[in-house]
Amino acid sequence: MLGKNAKLFFAVSVCILIAAIVLASWGFPKIVHKQIQKNLQLQNSSAMFEKWRELPVPLTFKIYVFNVTNADDVTDGAKPILNEIGPFVYKEYRVKRILGYGDNDTIRYMLQKTFYFDQEASGSLREDEEITVINYSYMAAILTVLDIMPAAVTLVNGALTSFFSNLTDPFLRVKAKDLFFDGIFLNCVGENAALSLVCGKIRLEKPTTMRPSENNDGFYFSMFSHLNTTESGPYDMKRGIENIHELGNIVAYNNMTTMSQWGDPYCGQLNGSDSSIFPPIEGNPPKRIYTYEPEICRSLYASLVDKRDIFNISAYYYEIDEMVLASKSANPGNKCFCKKDWSSSHDGCLLMGVLNLNPCKNVPAIVSLPHFYLASEELLEYFDGGISPDKEKHRSFAYLDATTGVVLKGTQRLQFNIELRNVNAIPQLEYVKTGLFPLLWIEEGAEISEELQQELHQSHKMLSYVESLRWAILGLAVILCIASAMCVSRAGGLNPWPRNHNSVSFILRPGNTFDINKSR
Template identity: 65%
Template sequence: MLGKHSKLFFTVSICALIVSIVITTWGFPKIIKRQVQKNVQIDNSSVMFEKWRKLPMPLTFKVYIFNVTNPDEVIDGEKPKLAEIGPYVYKEYREKTILGYGENDTVQYMLKKSFVFDAQASGTLTENDELTVINLTYMGVLLTVNTMMPAIVGAVNEALGSFFGNLTYPFMQIKVKDLLFDGTYLNCDSESSALSLVCGTLRVKRPTTMRPSDDGKGYYFSMFDHWNTSIGPYEMVRGTENVNELGHIVSYKGKRTMKEWGDPYCGQINGSDASIFPPIDESNVPERLYNFEPDICRSLFVSLVGKRSIFNMTAYYYELPESALASKSANRDNKCFCKKNWSGSHDGCLLMGVLNLMPCQSAPAILSLPHFYLGSEEILEYIYDGVSPDSKKHKSFIYLDPVTGVVIKGAQRIQFNIELRNMPTVPQLEKVRTGIFPLLWFDESAEIPVSIQEELKHSHMLLSYVNTIRWVILVVAVAATIAGAIAVARSGVIPACAPHNSVSFLMHPAHAATLDINKH
């Protein structure tokens, strides 16, 4: 009777072990993954949806401006001396307007940014501060004309006097608020044929930094006012069908590739809008995370550095690497971002750490990392004083929660520059040194507030409990199986445990009996 019960217990424990193995290795992970997907997918019922639609806290937008302390000497051929002034701090609010849902599990939306000056965080700095900076519009017009019709550069330079209000000079004094958001007026109401050419070109290919005046007789130039409007539409994967595709930008303004670079590889739209990423599969951690940036008409990537601890949580840490803005010789994948004749001494492919935005912005602005971090030494040699790259201050990075894909902390740091080029037909430029001249850089950063930190920690705690439970179930099943095996062995049901010799263990009992008779 005991043997019968032992066999039953052993059979049940074996079945329980098989079931627990299936549950532990397949069932629980699938349930957990599905529950995480329900919480992070872009759906009205998800925990993440409202946080994605309207950012629960403002980003911090800091601007640092390069004040030129020796403009007249630069005109005479000396190296620039710069003084970095900042940060001018703004609160950046983000909100999305959903336009609809499309095929292939996508959502279409517009992104609205709003910037509010933070006087307290800016300290003694105010938007009314007046600084001397490189005149990006002046140099942009002359560089563009020089590329199209170099013979008329001199005539255009003379006509720019009325365009800028009697100013033809590669530097300008300007209030911070006018440079960043309010704008400085550019007058197109003139009889000059050269100026008509410039203004006509602006009407056809107007940079995003220019907005038409209300009377239609001119434009206002500012660096960031176009960010104070809705941009898009974006089309993004919602992650309800495949959570690994969550956040992937499928198209922007109806375009699935960016034609500006004239190359399908460089025109790829990769990654997210940096507001959401898919959860990380610990067995297949991505080496790169891509972020699509409409203002530069391309995607940038950050590379995996490793696991880090932040706010008492474990996160994956990514940084923008040198290869992202590397020259063609260092990263051949970047060759299609090169454009000839953008520089007096280079073809756009030779300098590390810069990107010519002319194809994207219809203006010869040059993007780099702050203080030319990870850039060519040649760029740094052009500046006499005021530029000093520092990894801690100037790198771009992301800390990503592996469970939810939430950005725990991140910073995007970008600098805008323009070439100051020697032009013999322009009196103001006939002695200047040719080189890349910095205007300003911004630090767009965020970290999740304490309330969301606690939510994440609570989620991680629950997940750890679930993981503990599934291993406890497996351990109990293994223990029960071992106990059942021992009980069966002790009951004598298994022949191996009976007091017979090795031959009787291998052979049928009848055969064993025959052998015993033959011995007598």
């Protein structure tokens, strides 16, 4: 009876061991994966949805301005000396308005950003700070005319003296708040026929940096007012319900699945997220993460550097590298971003570290990283001071939680530039040296709050408990199986021969008698 029970005990323990192996190798990971997916996917019941729809903490939006300290000398042909002023700090709130859901596991939404000046974070800087900067809109107008109809540049410049107040050189003396959000008034009232053409062209093309005045007698130029309280989109994004690895991928923007401005399928791709959400990494981090940036009509990427700890959380660290804005000789894939000349001697990709925005915004603006970080040293030679690339200050990066893919901390930095070109026929530009001139650079970033840090810590702790539990169950199953095997062995259930079948008993078994004294 004992032997039968021991055998039954052993059989049950073997079944338990098999079940434990299946649970440890497949069952528990599957359960954890499903739970993570349930919490991250974009549907009303998920833990992530409301945090994604309305960011629980504002982003920090910082603006650094390149103040020109020797404007008169630059007009006479000297190299520019710049003085960086900043940061002017704004709190950026983001709210998404859900429009509906698509058939292909997508969610459609509009994105609204709202900016508030943060005086405390800005320190001694005030919004009414007086600055001297390159006249961005004036140079854009001149370069556009030179590109389309060079012979008319003198006529148009005459009209622009009425359009801009006190146009004695290519620089603008202005309050910071007017340049950023409030707007600089540009006059359209006058008898000059060329002025009417300039204003008519603006009304027709409706550039984002120009908004009509209340009386329709001119425009207000500002760099960021079109971003403030105005919805952008619609965006179509993957929800991650059918495939969690597609979570956050933008598949269409403004009803377009490609950016046709570049005239090339590669450069026109919509890659990556809106930077607010990424799919879980699950120990297999992608070499690159992509974000789509509507303001420059393209996707940017950051490359995996290594694994690091931040906020006592294990994270994968990504950083932008020189290949993103590389010249076409260094990165042949970037050749389709070279659509129009941004200079008399360079196209948009000939130099490392610059991108021509003309195809995107229909203005001859050039984007780069701050202080021309990761760009050609040729760009630095134009200045006599004030430009100093620094990796720690000017890189763009992101820390992604190793388990969920949540952005723990991230910063994106971009600089806006325009060419200051020598034009003999224009008094304001007759003696200046030609070169790429920076206006300002922005830093947009955020890190999770302490409350969210604690929430992630608790989630990771629960996952560690689950991880310990699955191995504990497997260990107990192994011990149980060993114990049952020992019981069967002691009960004789595992002995291949009967105990009386040893060599001695065989010799002494009745009927097997031998006369040991018998002679051979």
